Amino acid sequence: MKAPQSSASSFGWISGCAVLFILAAVILPLIGPTGIDMQRVFAKLAPDYGIFVELRITRVLLGLLAGGALALGGGLFQAMLRDSLATPYTLGVSAGAALGAVLVLALDLERILGFPALWLGSMVGAGAVLAMVAGASWRGGHISGVRLLLTGISLNSICSAFILLIYGVVRERRSFSITQWLLGRVDSVSYTALFVFAVAVTLTCAILLRQARAWNLIAIGETWAASRGVDLQRVMLTGYVCGSVLTAGAIALTGPIGFVGLIVPHLVRSRISPDNRLLLPCSFLLGGVMLAACDAIGRVVLAPAELPAGAVMAVIGGPYLVWVVRRRF
Amino acid sequence: MEVSGVAFAYGSNVVLKSVGFSANPGEFVALLGLNGAGKSTILDIMAGLRTADSGSVRIDGRELKQWQARDRARWISHLPQGIRSELPFTVEQIVLMGRYAHADQWFESEEDVQHAVRAMERMQCLAYRHRSYYTLSGGERQRVLLAACLAQEPKVLLFDEPSTYLDVQQQLQCFSTLTKLAEAGALCVAVTHDLNLALAHCTRLLVLHDGHIAADTPVLGAAHDAAWLSLLSPRLRLVETPEGRPWVVYR
Numbered sequence: 001m002k003a004p005q006s007s008a009s010s011f012g013w014i015s016g017c018a019v020l021f022i023l024a025a026v027i028l029p030l031i032g033p034t035g036i037d038m039q040r041v042f043a044k045l046a047p048d049y050g051i052f053v054e055l056r057i058t059r060v061l062l063g064l065l066a067g068g069a070l071a072l073g074g075g076l077f078q079a080m081l082r083d084s085l086a087t088p089y090t091l092g093v094s095a096g097a098a099l100g101a102v103l104v105l106a107l108d109l110e111r112i113l114g115f116p117a118l119w120l121g122s123m124v125g126a127g128a129v130l131a132m133v134a135g136a137s138w139r140g141g142h143i144s145g146v147r148l149l150l151t152g153i154s155l156n157s158i159c160s161a162f163i164l165l166i167y168g169v170v171r172e173r174r175s176f177s178i179t180q181w182l183l184g185r186v187d188s189v190s191y192t193a194l195f196v197f198a199v200a201v202t203l204t205c206a207i208l209l210r211q212a213r214a215w216n217l218i219a220i221g222e223t224w225a226a227s228r229g230v231d232l233q234r235v236m237l238t239g240y241v242c243g244s245v246l247t248a249g250a251i252a253l254t255g256p257i258g259f260v261g262l263i264v265p266h267l268v269r270s271r272i273s274p275d276n277r278l279l280l281p282c283s284f285l286l287g288g289v290m291l292a293a294c295d296a297i298g299r300v301v302l303a304p305a306e307l308p309a310g311a312v313m314a315v316i317g318g319p320y321l322v323w324v325v326r327r328r329f
Numbered sequence: 330m331e332v333s334g335v336a337f338a339y340g341s342n343v344v345l346k347s348v349g350f351s352a353n354p355g356e357f358v359a360l361l362g363l364n365g366a367g368k369s370t371i372l373d374i375m376a377g378l379r380t381a382d383s384g385s386v387r388i389d390g391r392e393l394k395q396w397q398a399r400d401r402a403r404w405i406s407h408l409p410q411g412i413r414s415e416l417p418f419t420v421e422q423i424v425l426m427g428r429y430a431h432a433d434q435w436f437e438s439e440e441d442v443q444h445a446v447r448a449m450e451r452m453q454c455l456a457y458r459h460r461s462y463y464t465l466s467g468g469e470r471q472r473v474l475l476a477a478c479l480a481q482e483p484k485v486l487l488f489d490e491p492s493t494y495l496d497v498q499q500q501l502q503c504f505s506t507l508t509k510l511a512e513a514g515a516l517c518v519a520v521t522h523d524l525n526l527a528l529a530h531c532t533r534l535l536v537l538h539d540g541h542i543a544a545d546t547p548v549l550g551a552a553h554d555a556a557w558l559s560l561l562s563p564r565l566r567l568v569e570t571p572e573g574r575p576w577v578v579y580r
Contacts (some may be wrong), residue, residue, distance in 0.1 A: 082414075084415070196470075210435075211436070213429060213432075213435065214429070216422075216426060217426050217429060219414075219416055220412060220414050220416070220418070220423070220426065221409065221412050221414070223378050223407070223409050224374075224409060224412060224426075225407065226377075226378055226398065227376055227377075227378060227405070227407035227409070228402050228406075228426055228427060228429045228430060228477075228481065229398050229399040229401065229402025229403070229429050229430030230398060230429065231397070231398040231399070232398070269416070269417065270417065272418050274416045274418050274422075275418070277424060277435065277436070295360075296511065
């Protein structure tokens with residue numbers, strides 16, 4: 001039995017998650033294979049200043065933003081499709097982004113039209129797959145969830161096959177960089193890239209949160225929502241666009257780290273609330289904390305070698321999710 | 330509400346050929362017909378959830394297609410046939426969803442909560458308002474969905490088999506509530522297979538057969554003309570109760 005959700009307790013949950021998010025942003029940059037002396041950082045002395053500002057902070061911020069984007073995307077797709085397995089992964093959006101990125105890596109492109117080629121590649125890949133999946137499942141004026149999921153999983157396999165194909169034909173040096181990218185890692189990026197990503201994430205989050213009540217109704221059923229006054233076509237379309245922007249952006253910068261999109265929304269749903277007014281913001285905040293924390297753990301456990309954040313997430317999060325599912329269902 | 334010349338086909342399977350009737354506030358219409366006759370389909374079309382292949386549905390003189398989703402939901406509430414959800418939404422959260430079209434804010438207002446509580450009282454599910462929907466029995470769930478539709482405060486109620494899963498007492502409660510709403514000026518349309526429940530509560534019977542409205546009779550006249558009954562089954566017969574109401578018995 002659950003206590004009624006009042007706006008006060010909702011506020012409590014969101015601010016609790018926000019505090020964790022901020023704590024992670026402050027503490028995690030300090031964690032790493034080499035110690036950081038903050039006095040040297042403030043005095044702008046090498047190497048501490050460089051490591052801290054150029055490497056650690058950007059890396060933690062990227063982890064927070066990308067983890068948040070992927071978790072929010074997962075929560076969104078689960079509401080849209082009323083399927084607890086729906087994530088950017090199962091819809092093929094991740095694989096499309098990965099294929100685009102791998103293609104760019106294989107062709108050894110640095111920049112296209114002034115944009116980082118990797119970004120453009122994954123955006124185009126994600127967008128193309130989403131258009132194909134949505135096009136294939138569009139019939140009679142609306143998109144069918146089952147068809148969408150089946151098409152998504154098929155395209156996921158097709159993209160994976162092409163990635164293997166490309167992997168087979170490129171030379172060794174490039175295949176190494178592809179492997180590195182496919183493992184899914186949070187790495188330092190430029191502040192410009194971070195800024196662009198942050199703006200995109202903020203905008204899409206704002207749009208999605210405004211629609212949170214409509215997402216609750218859609219999570220129950222499409223006709224249920226339509227008959228209660230939800231403008232189904234408009235809300236669903238917004239969901240597809242926002243979901244793919246979030247996913248493609250995150251994957252372009254980190255590689256395919258998918259698990260966070262499955263595990264975090266499920267934890268929030270069973271532990272905090274299925275209400276998307278809470279679920280979406282809490283998933284974003286906790287997803288960010290989780291990915292950044294996994295990356296920090298990956299930096300230190302095997303130092304000086306680094307474990308990719310995706311791998312850490314799977315090792316820690318996997319068993320936990322199995323345990324939660326066993327208890328709840 | 331005016332329905333005229335509505336046709337609908339699922340692919341090559343023609344369900345509705347030409348359905349037409351009009352209904353006014355204060356009526357409680359029972360929509361009868363065999364399985365697959367298209368009762369749910371015409372109800373969906375009247376609710377704006379499906380678009381007819383041809384023909385039109387007008388409400389308050391305005392073509393249904395021209396209505397904004399939100400305005401439509403303030404007029405019409407549609408109860409679907411059962412909803413399965415594994416999500417841990419509570420009963421109260423589901424009933425509050427009925428207020429979507431009325432609330433502009435991110436959180437429901439005190440007024441929304443009051444409407445929801447009244448609706449839950451009416452459908453006798455207030456006692457378990459904090460339980461998760463997916464832990465409830467079929468009948469308890471049905472009462473929650475009914476409450477959500479009532480909380481919507483619609484002028485037109487389109488209910489697809491509202492008495493499904495309900496125990497006898499709750500079936501009577503559900504139909505009496507609809508009778509009261511109709512008496513207060515709403516238009517209620519219920520798809521049902523329970524003929525006696527319909528005869529005891531409704532004001533009018535519509536029988537859908539072979540893609541048309543094959544019979545359209547006020548309940549008071551239904552006793553004298555049993556033609557509509559033979560459309561449903563040859564084994565039915567009408568008798569009169571000691572109170573003078575028509576009653577269907579089986580042969």
